[in-house]
Amino acid sequence: MEGSIWSLIPPLLALVMVILTRRVLLSLGIGIIVGAIMLNDFAILESIKHVAELVGAIFVTEGAINDWELFIIFFLxxxxxxAALMTRSGGTRAFGDWAVRKVKTRVGAQLLAFWLGIIVFIDDYFNSLTVGNVSRPLTDRHRVSRAKLAYIVDSTSAPICVISPISSWGAYIITIIAGILATHGVTQYGGLQAFIMMVPMNLYAIVAIGLVFAVAWYNLDVGAMKIHETKAVETGELLDAAKGPAPGEQDQVKVVKQGRVSDLILPIVALVIGTVTFMITTGIQGTEGTVTILSIFENTDVARALVYGGLIGFIVALVLNLVKGANGLGGSLWAGIKSMLPAIYILIFAWTLIGIIDGLGTGGYLASLVDGRIPPMLLPAILFLIAGVTAFSTGTSWGTFGILLPIAGEMAAVIDVTMILPMLAAVLAGAIFGDHCSPISDTTILSSTGAGSHHIDHVITQLPYAILSAVISFIAFLALGMTNSVLIGLAVAIGLLVLSVIILKRIAADKQPVSS
Structure with a gap:
């Protein structure tokens, strides 16, 4: 069953179960069990042992601790x-009061989250968690649903990171591209120049960012998102209480005194400065030879930097709380830990399912679907779809880059080397699309956590917008491939985006409008 169409069963089953049951852990668990049974020829005991080994491998492999996974959990x-300390000190409430006076509309609250998502382009994990936590007090006050905030956070984080050369994503992609170009004797541009030239070809990222802005500006709420937004405006219910507390909720924390905006701003600033500083420091330490901006971001240890930056932010928040007294401090800290446990459970299940999928060879099977029988003009659009399905099935855009970028480069070198950049860009765009749709994607999970949204609500409400962006991008990639013109492909994407926004506005106008 490895490396065949059957390898798609576990991820697809998990998605179907998520949609039908709305229970994320149950759905991921079923995907894990079915995948393990498939891998072990239906031997139950061996399957159980395999799952246990995969869970253990998340934390320790061959006697060595897996820093990345543990550091992400520590950071959460x-x-x-x-966050609990900022709530206890009154900083969150004070920031909400201040922001409501400065940002007087729901649209303004959503746009603030959007622009923060654009500005924080260094890393997607950092973006998802920081922007969600900073924006939440304001969007809560303006009765913006948590699902809407999670969509804004998720659909700006990865798209902006994938087109920014000065980011952990940019450095990773540039390194892969440079190797592909060198392998195939493409010398007219280097990895960085090629990456920059590919930015206007990364059509899904551009369309997704544009659609987020339009959705926030015009209140283009459709499907499940419309239900969440209407309920938030009419009742003040920002998330479905029947599903229990969402990751990141701090409702159990009691405010000790009237806080100040600085009680929230100072820890966040310390977190940002600390994280960026340690990203640069670890990048310099990991660079052999000449140190450049690109080499720093190529060799930075993002997970370690997040933990160190988080520790600095935590210490600042702790000091601000201690000056107001220690009564109830332990309870607040425990509430903060408990608020993140749902997200950690989902991450562990998702990482386990990804291990199952890797064993089944799902990514390799999907990559094998692209062969020399496809007309060259269709290759960007086909690669976009294959990358989307791969990222969706495996839950990792970076893994998709690693699998499909070399294949796309090889195909372009054999068929038409002038198509190498559009084909590479199509892989990047498709990977982001699949990442946005996948319930087992790290960034999807962390966006839910940062926004304080139930994970399933975020997946379901984001899906229509991701699919619309993908349809627009697919048509635009067809135009790009047929004309070999970046400008035409980009013009088609922007034109279809504008048309889609006009249609969505009319659909929204036919229904009960949401107050702005």
Missing amino acids: LLLGMM
């Missing part, structure tokens, strides 16, 4: 405690 716990 630090962020939960830091």
